[in-house]
Amino acid sequence: MELNELYREVILDHNRHPRNFGRLDPADALANGHNPLCGDKLTVTLNLQGDVISDLKFDGNGCAISVASASLMTEAVKGRDRSSVSAMFDKVHALLTQADAPSTDLGKLAALSGVREFPARVKCASLCWHTLNAALANADAADAAAVSTE
Amino acid sequence: MNPVYDVQRIRADFPILQQQINGRPLAYLDNGASTQRPQAVLDAVNYYETHLHSNVHRGVHTLSQLATDAFEAARERVRRYINAASTHEIVFVRGTTEAINLVAQSWGRSTLQPGDEIVISALEHHANIVPWQMACAATGAQLRVAPIDDDGSLNFEQYLALLGPRTKLVAMTHVSNVMGTVLPVQQIVAAARERGILTLLDGAQAVAHEPVDVRAIDCDFYAFSSHKLYGPTGLGVLYGREALLQAMPPWQGGGDMIRTVSYQSSTWNDLPYKFEAGTPHISGAVGLAAAMDYLEALGLPQVAAHEAALLAQATAALSDIDGIQIQGSAAHKGGIVSFTLAGVHPHDLGTILDHEGVAIRAGHHCAMPLMDLLGLPATARASFGCYNTAAEVDQLVRAVVRAREVFC
Structure with a gap:
């Protein structure tokens, strides 16, 4: 296990200069993610056009792996529809946890493959994806609430 | 009681310390989380x-x-x-x-x-x-x-x-x-x-x-x-x-x-x-x-003096590194030094130090209200025990410098 496998240049770059950092206001949905074990916190805000994530941002604080993963995620999912995002999460999850997982179609997200050699850090990389899922669920709930009040 | 504190002899009593981690000699500096057991135990x-x-x-x-x-x-x-x-x-x-x-x-x-x-x-x-x-x-x-x-x-x-x-x-x-x-x-x-x-x-x-x-x-x-x-x-x-x-x-x-x-x-x-x-x-x-x-048998006053010396060494050497901030500078401290390094999250620091064979704790240390008070999500913490050495403090300091090189 080599350090430069974990801290690849792409990871260091996205940690230093996170993309889509901040909050959308107004936003169609917001979710807070928290890893109570290490204290990492992040917030994902997003806007939807139909089924497509038209825009999203994240903020919060965490280690380089969690910040870079969130930054890479926002670039990867912007403009994608839900089913494609869900399929991508499955691939990222496999990449983070399975030794022989393919990194095809993942683009820059493939830089996260080194994380699997550091099991203690897998949760750092997946926090943003769980938070994105929670935001999408919140968007559904908000829709349901809006529908029910009409 | 032995008037000379022979840390090498003490180390020999702890089988777990005789190993390498990631190809480097283990510097176990996480005694605040848990200490190791001597052969006698x-x-x-x-x-x-x-x-x-x-x-x-x-x-x-x-x-x-x-x-x-x-x-x-x-x-x-x-x-x-x-x-x-x-x-x-x-x-x-x-x-x-x-x-x-x-x-x-x-x-x-x-x-x-x-x-x-x-x-x-x-x-x-x-x-x-x-x-x-x-x-x-x-x-x-x-x-x-x-x-x-x-x-x-x-x-x-x-x-x-x-x-x-x-x-x-x-x-x-x-x-x-x-x-x-x-x-x-x-x-x-x-x-x-x-x-x-x-x-x-x-x-x-x-x-x-x-x-x-x-x-x-x-x-x-x-x-x-x-x-x-x-x-x-x-x-x-x-x-x-x-x-x-x-x-x-x-x-x-x-x-x-x-x-x-x-x-x-x-x-x-x-x-x-x-x-x-x-x-x-x-x-x-x-x-x-x-x-x-x-x-x-080691003598608790002797252990205390030994750990105080390690704390003083670590505090001085870490303070010399750009971007290091030590949390806690009370006049009377035990052998615990919590610190942050600008631009490097404590968890990344923990991983890089581990790569250099140095075991420390990174996180909120089960003291979330205190971390909120300090305005920090986490710190890195080195904590000393009776078997730690000046060479291990040097190893810690070198590893922190290395972490700076990776990130800054």
């Missing part, structure tokens, strides 16, 4: 398991008696180690956390009234916060927090100002697990005692690093863990003043803690068994006793 546990084990306080057969003798000898060893008046005052529990929960549940729930107050410090570990929040929720009592100064020392005037007619207990750490502050426990206890207030000290970070005398401190309760004292995990000690323990109701029911049981009701065993329901961690107690023998 491993041997004592192994001897007990191999030759003496049975259940305690139960049988008439030979092994039952031998096991009981070993367990009760361990209790006497603990009594001497902290200079308690009687073995009735030494309750074996699972750890510091359970010791504090015992007091919160037994004394707290039976004594606290709505409007009563418990005073803790801003430095506390979750184990000395949450049990009191639970006791307060059950009784209507209130938790008050004595603030700290910027250097991590207790603000004594504000502590005194919090002590009032409704204060029933002061529960404080002896040594902060985050900032390393050694609290002035004798003065803290004396101020409480003058006002008729009981005191509990969380000694988890103290007992293996300086001599502790509960009668000199004059506290009512003192809690600590075996595994932070070079002994086995899963065991801790609650010291409690006998008259208080006598008056407190049991908190867990079961075998060993009773005198008589009928289907209708039960009566309680004598101290300390009233608080030891179920089969205890017998081999753990045997191991803890061996650890106490080991530490006293």
Whole structure:
């Protein structure tokens, strides 16, 4: 296990200069993610056009792996529809946890493959994806609430 | 007692330290989380398991008696180690956390009234916060927090100002697990005692690093863990003043803690068994006793001086690195140094240091309210033990410099 496998240049770059950092206001949905074990916190805000994530941002604080993963995620999912995002999460999850997982179609997200050699850090990389899922669920709930009040 | 502190000879007593991690010699600097076991402790546990084990306080057969003798000898060893008046005052529990929960549940729930107050410090570990929040929720009592100064020392005037007619207990750490502050426990206890207030000290970070005398401190309760004292995990000690323990109701029911049981009701065993329901961690107690023998043979004042030297070396060398900020600069500190490095999250620091063979803790150290107060999500923490060396502090410092190179 080599350090430069974990801290690849792409990871260091996205940690230093996170993309889509901040909050959308107004936003169609917001979710807070928290890893109570290490204290990492992040917030994902997003806007939807139909089924497509038209825009999203994240903020919060965490280690380089969690910040870079969130930054890479926002670039990867912007403009994608839900089913494609869900399929991508499955691939990222496999990449983070399975030794022989393919990194095809993942683009820059493939830089996260080194994380699997550091099991203690897998949760750092997946926090943003769980938070994105929670935001999408919140968007559904908000829709349901809006529908029910009409 | 050996006047020369021969750290290399001490290291040779700890098999786990003789290994490489990631191709580098292990520098184990996470003693605040847990300490390692000397061969003497491993041997004592192994001897007990191999030759003496049975259940305690139960049988008439030979092994039952031998096991009981070993367990009760361990209790006497603990009594001497902290200079308690009687073995009735030494309750074996699972750890510091359970010791504090015992007091919160037994004394707290039976004594606290709505409007009563418990005073803790801003430095506390979750184990000395949450049990009191639970006791307060059950009784209507209130938790008050004595603030700290910027250097991590207790603000004594504000502590005194919090002590009032409704204060029933002061529960404080002896040594902060985050900032390393050694609290002035004798003065803290004396101020409480003058006002008729009981005191509990969380000694988890103290007992293996300086001599502790509960009668000199004059506290009512003192809690600590075996595994932070070079002994086995899963065991801790609650010291409690006998008259208080006598008056407190049991908190867990079961075998060993009773005198008589009928289907209708039960009566309680004598101290300390009233608080030891179920089969205890017998081999753990045997191991803890061996650890106490080991530490006293080294000499706790000598251990304290050795760790103070490591702390001074680490503090000076880390301070020289650009971007390092040390959290906690109280005049009296134990061998704990928490720090942050600008531009490098503590978890990344922890991973890079591990790669260099250096084991430290990175995170909130089970002290989230303190981290909020410091405005930090996490810190890196190096904590020293009797076997650490100046060379390991150098290894730590080199690894931190390396982390800076990766990120900055």
